[in-house]
Each structure stands twice: as C-alpha cells, then as structure tokens.
C-alpha cells in the first residue's frame with residue numbers, strides 16, 4: 038500500500054526502486070484476473086463469487102490485472118466491516134474531526150465559475166457568494182471542473198482525451214422500504230441466478246441495457262436495527278450497467294419488477310404488496326447531483342493503461358493553485374482510495390508551500 042498506492046503519480050520515477058519493482062511482480066500486475074482466479078479455483082460458483090467485485094472496476098475480469106485480487110483478500114481475510122448507523126457515520130466522524138481542527142464547512146453551494154489571475158484561481162463564484170482562494174483542492178468530478186468551469190487555455194486535457202477514457206460502470210439503484218421483515222436475506226446478497234458472462238458483455242463489450250443482470254441487495258437492518266422501524270425492512274438494490282445509458286420510467290419499471298420478482302422467487306416471500314416506500318436513482322441523478330462524467334458511479338475503469346501515472350494528473354502546469362483529488366485521479370475509485378487521494382493532495386500542497394517558504 039505504501040509503496041504503490043500512496044504515490045502522487047506525477048512521474049514514473051516514483052516507482053523506480055527495487056522494492057517497488059519486486060512488489061509489482063509479486064502482485065501479478067500483468068496476469069489477467071480471470072486467469073489468476075482459475076489457477077486456484079474451478080467451481081463455477083466460486084469463480085463467479087471472486088470475479089463479481091471486479092465487475093465494478095471498469096473491465097471484464099480477463100482485462101483487469103490480478104493485482105485487484107486485493108479486493109477479495111480484503112473481503113475474506115480482513116472481513117467486511119459496517120459502521121453502525123451506515124456509511125454516513127464516517128462522514129459525520131470526519132466532519133467532527135475537521136471542525137475540531139478549525140475547518141469551516143459549507144455545503145449545499147455549487148461552484149459555478151472561477152475568476153483567474155496570473156494563472157491562478159483567485160475567486161470562485163457560487164450562485165450567491167464569492168470565495169477568495171490561496172489554494173484549491175478540487176474534490177468534485179475532475180472532468181466537470183476542468184471542462185465546464187475552466188477556460189480552454191487552463192485545461193490540461195482536451196474533450197477528446199476525456200472521450201477516450203474508459204469509465205467504470207454506472208448503476209441503477211432502488212431504495213425500497215417494506216412493512217415486514219424478509220427472512221431469506223442476509224445483510225449482503227448477490228444474485229448470481231443469471232449468466233455473469235452475458236451481463237459483463239452488456240456492460241463492457243457491447244454496452245446496452247442488460248437482459249438478465251446480476252444484482253446486489255443490501256438489507257442493512259439485518260445488522261443495524263436503527264436502519265428501519267421495528268418490524269420493517271429497508272433494501273438497497275443495485276444493478277451495474279454500462280456508463281452513459283440514459284434511463285426512462287419504463288426502463289426503471291421493467292428492472293424494478295424484474296428484481297422484485299427474483300427476490301420473491303429466491304426468498305419464497307411476498308414482497309410487492311409490502312412496499313411502503315420506493316426511490317430510484319440512475320444515470321440522470323448521477324449527472325445532475327454530482328456532475329458525474331457520463332453518469333459514471335465509480336470513476337475511471339481500473340485498466341492497466343489508466344493506472345498510476347496514466348491517470349489524470351493531480352496537478353496541472355496551467356493553473357498554479359489547483360490540486361485535483363478524488364476518484365478520477367490517483368490512486369483511483371472507491372471510498373478508501375478517495376480518502377488516500379485527499380491525503381496525497383494535502384502532501385503535495387504542503388510540499389509546494391515548503392519549497393516556496
């Protein structure tokens with residue numbers, strides 16, 4: 038982790054030492070994930086189970102480096118951990134710490150444009166306010182800030198560059214509240230009752246709405262009684278889909294009916310007539326809520342040619358006081374990598390300030 042993941046990815050020289058190079062070979066960076074899994078497992082269910090997390094990384098298991106077996110390792114060896122109260126508790130804990138350290142946090146304001154001075158961002162404008170800056174850490178979608186908020190001469194990358202990036206999938210999500218408990222579900226449930234290979238093709242090879250997708254169901258009330266009122270259940274249902282597929286009400290309805298039917302069949306329990314709340318979240322929501330490039334849910338695909346120094350750079354030589362962070366730059370998508378990315382960004386700014394002092 039220290040030698041590979043916590044690097045700013047500014048130069049290949051960061052990886053030019055014997056320990057790192059040895060580590061790269063040990064991690065089977067050049068072996069395809071699918072081949073690596075089949076070296077140890079032959080049962081089709083075990084193979085599916087090990088390959089499923091890779092589906093979210095942005096390519097088929099045959100194109101993802103075996104390095105990402107670290108996800109399986111974390112799942113199985115380190116265990117799956119759940120913060121009581123849900124993921125939001127992590128945000129609240131970080132907020133508490135930041136406030137203790139003197140940070141002033143403003144939310145619910147969108148940066149609409151910048152005013153530049155001497156190749157630096159001097160002022161940022163929201164709908165109703167203006168902010169003066171010494172340094173900016175851009176944690177929003179990289180493509181959005183660069184292509185929509187900076188003038189052309191301040192952009193490091195062209196629109197063609199962005200169009201050529203391979204994105205990780207988007208997803209169709211259903212939040213469902215039920216007025217009863219469902220016995221046949223665990224906290225985490227993967228529905229492997231259809232063909233994994235066909236779904237992967239529909240995401241990556243010929244992107245289209247999947248015919249019979251695999252999906253994930255979370256029933257956090259199984260672990261955490263604060264998630265739903267007594268005697269009720271809340272479900273989070275996620276179908277990975279190709280990025281850029283615009284949903285519509287008919288499509289949402291089609292998949293909602295499909296997943297509810299499959300959950301009913303598997304658990305042997307009636308669900309439909311017990312639904313008391315439903316919220317859908319899809320491509321258009323990712324775009325409008327997050328300015329997410331092509332509605333992606335997990336940033337750039339983790340393919341070898343979009344790794345480390347080949348990711349969009351954290352700093353640009355065109356804007357002096359701007360550092361990018363988050364899932365579209367190093368080390369990559371996911372909550373832990375995005376947090377590490379913030380730490381790397383802080384380190385870069387600290388180093389810059391020290392060299393100017």
Ligand SMILES: Cc1cc2nc3c(=O)[nH]c(=O)nc-3n(C[C@H](O)[C@H](O)[C@H](O)COP(=O)(O)OP(=O)(O)OC[C@H]3O[C@@H](n4cnc5c(N)ncnc54)[C@H](O)[C@@H]3O)c2cc1C
Nearest residue numbers: 146147148176177326327328334363364370371372373375
């Ligand atoms: C359904 C789903 C399931 C996931 N599951 C997992 C998982 O199990 N494990 C895992 O590790 N990762 C998971 N991820 C991925 C993970 O959530 C992301 O990689 C991570 O949150 C990205 O963090 P970020 O800080 O880069 O961006 P974000 O969390 O997207 O934060 C960027 C923020 O910038 C804001 N913003 C955008 N434009 C502007 C603007 N102009 N002005 C002001 N603010 C702006 C956005 O509103 C947003 O709040 C999942 C993602 C999704 C969608």
